[in-house]
Amino acid sequence: MRPCLLSFLLLSPTSAALAQPVAALQPMAFLAGHCWKGEFPGGTQTDEHCFQWLYGGQMLRDVHTVRSPGKPDYVGETTYYHDAAAGTVAFLYVENSGGYSRGTMRPADGGLDFPATQYVGASGKALTYRVRWTPSDGAYEAHSEIQSGERWLPQFKLLLKKQ
Template sequence: MRPMLALLLLSSTVAQAAPAEALKPMAFLAGHCWKGEFPGGQQTDEHCFQWTLDGHALRDVHTVRAPGKPDYVGETLYYYDSAAQQVAYLYLENSGGYSHGTMKPTTTGLEFPEARYINGSMVLPYRSQWTIGTDSYEAFSEMYIKDKWTTQLRMVLKKQ
């Protein structure tokens, strides 16, 4: 039993020795906040990214602010799922909703394939793409409503 325990401890130490190569396409986000305005300029969307867990995960604290309304806050943790051999994420928000999905790098940025947002009995399929600029990225999100993909959001978020 002891040799097995030692092997498990050693293998987990080796696996955590360096950040996963798969997270490197997201490195430009780390250590910065990125902010955009919704159409009409009455609401802002801010994402602040930090490496956590010794660089094995990227944390995104997401805050939507609107005058006279409580902040909408969510947190995403991106990590390398070694079993599935891909970057995965878990998103939780202050209204009780959550989602989990995956991220794939593309030639122009990051793709978040179809996932499901769940809040109580509501289940909403969505997907997103982030196109990377010099000091900004454009977020484009769609929701699947009434048997078709509908634009939910298109916003440029600038490095703060």
């Protein structure tokens, strides 16, 4: 019992929030140790992201859950890490229906930019998307666009508030 309790204490959100992130992940530090939740237009579907430092700040985990009435939860997990060889922050996203995505994040004036990358569904079909997160007081706005031919189309814009 004692080793389990010790593991729980070492991995608790409180201690994880106190981790000192590697320099490359510092722009994402405001997210760590918190859950952030937003409602899609119509107010019936929610999106929640819970962030936690891993390995003493070497990586950042984002557990992501979209809830819709009458449907199973859509759940995904993103791990952000410093890719020293490429000199950037990279991520791997996997989700419960078999899809995945790999990409990068770069700090930008007033926010975090996730340049164009591909989401590959379980069927193998790919979708190219890009995202920008803009922090504000106790919240951040996520603005996602998808590529259609040569054009970028809005996918969603969502305000996620600290819980």
